[in-house]
Amino acid sequence: MTTGAIVTMVGGIVVIWGGLATSIWWAWRSESHWTDDD
């Protein structure tokens, strides 16, 4: 694999999967909203 392809793949994974992990973490820390929607 070329360096450009590796950088793009790793960058894409970090940003997109990192974005998902951050969003879930953000929701998780507001525990009442995660487990109890009224």
Place this chain on the structure above:
Amino acid sequence: MADQSDQWGSRVGFVLAAVGSAIGLGNIWRFPFVAYEQGGGAFFIPYLFALLTAGIPLLVLEYSMGHRWRGSAPLVFRRIDRRVEWLGWWQVAVGFVIATYYTVVIGWALAYTWYSVGTQWGTDTGAFFQETFLEASEAGTVGAPVPQVIIPVVMVWAVVLAIGFAGVKRGIERAVKLMIPLLVMIFLALVVRALTLPGAAEGINALFAPDLSRIVDPQVWVAAYGQIFFTLSVGFAIMITYSSYLPRRTDLTGNAFIAGFANSSFELLAGIGIFASIGFLAQQTGAPIDEAVASGVGLAFIALPEIINQMPGFNSLFGVAFFGVLVLAGVSSMVSITEVFVAALRDKFSLSRRAALSLGGGTCAVVSLIYTTRGGLTILDVVDYFNNNFGLALTGLVEVVVMAWLLRKLATLQEHANRISQIPLGRWWIVSLTVVTPVLLGVQAILNVQENLTSNYSGYPTGFLRGAGWGVSFAVIVAAGLLSLRRWPIATVQLPSPQEPSGVDVDVREEEIR
């Protein structure tokens, strides 16, 4: 009207349903090809911009609309302003048309799950799909129904309707809590296996090698916004309907970020798995990668079976797993599309869930039989293309223009979302929806019209395109107009009082009910 039992039981249930709706066949067979065609690794830059300036803002918009005005799309638009109710019905009608053929493709995948056992498609996978399985006839003809297609389609409808009959909490939520984790686990296992195949690195290299000169190409940006728009299930009322089932206190913005990033994460995983497999196929056959690349139906039902044939072992198992994934992804999307027109029928005609599902789902199932005939493949291809480009893409564009420019409701929705959400919506959200999204979707719409006025899609006969393409797209608009003319039940249009936030205008509250 929807009753109290039509409410999500948990936040995770809603998020999984929204993600299940967004993750569909397009994630697996469209995204990798679009990324490869539009600059490889360089495509990911406009794609990320599109996610953050169109995808997630549109999700927040639709979540907020459904949550703020509580109802199916026609009812939500009616509550916003009676002059735009037709837009809700247009979205519902577009979803109805999608449902007619989407079930058929899931039916094909179900049949192929069975054909995977012993790789019954043989060595010529193209001939098996076209001639043995579909018994495809010439473009523009209908022909006789094909039993081996009808049977799996009926089975898919039975599952989709059974989930719908059980309701939101006991049906859709339970189903997605089972299907989505299963889908992700099986797909992850398939991707790991694909990565260990010889030639996988060359395939992944082809997908991710960045052609940086393409970043300044406007066509790449339009393609990125188009991909984000089509992949997130926005523009045809699913998210409006689903969010109307949320309880009063819920994190709308946070849910949109999770759903948007989860969908893109799956798409990225699909790209890696598909291109690793294509690299393997290219190495086995000695063909260059650009000749092995495929998308859509050709990728799923011709190229993938060939790849499965070439695998060194457990061919049947991988076939069952791959087509099982397609079925799971398809069904989780299909239940959301069905819910759109079921909710609309319930609201407008005061029907029970059972009656609305029997009427709407039953009609849709009967119409879908047209695609199980020998001419079904080409009819499906044309209806899908026109319904996407002149239905779905336009309803999304019109929705944004109406909400942002004509009715100027973004400030109301921003206030609503910020009052209950963890992540505050800032100016980026308003700018995204008033400028970025309309401009990019508008350019895409102009290019689509221009292309289809100057050449026939896939070289199909003009008469066929006028009937199955333009004709269906026009009929959808007429149907939407007619449905919006009917009067609403007296009590339906009024927003339930506990949901009315103080100080916010509710246009219909004191309005005469048509």
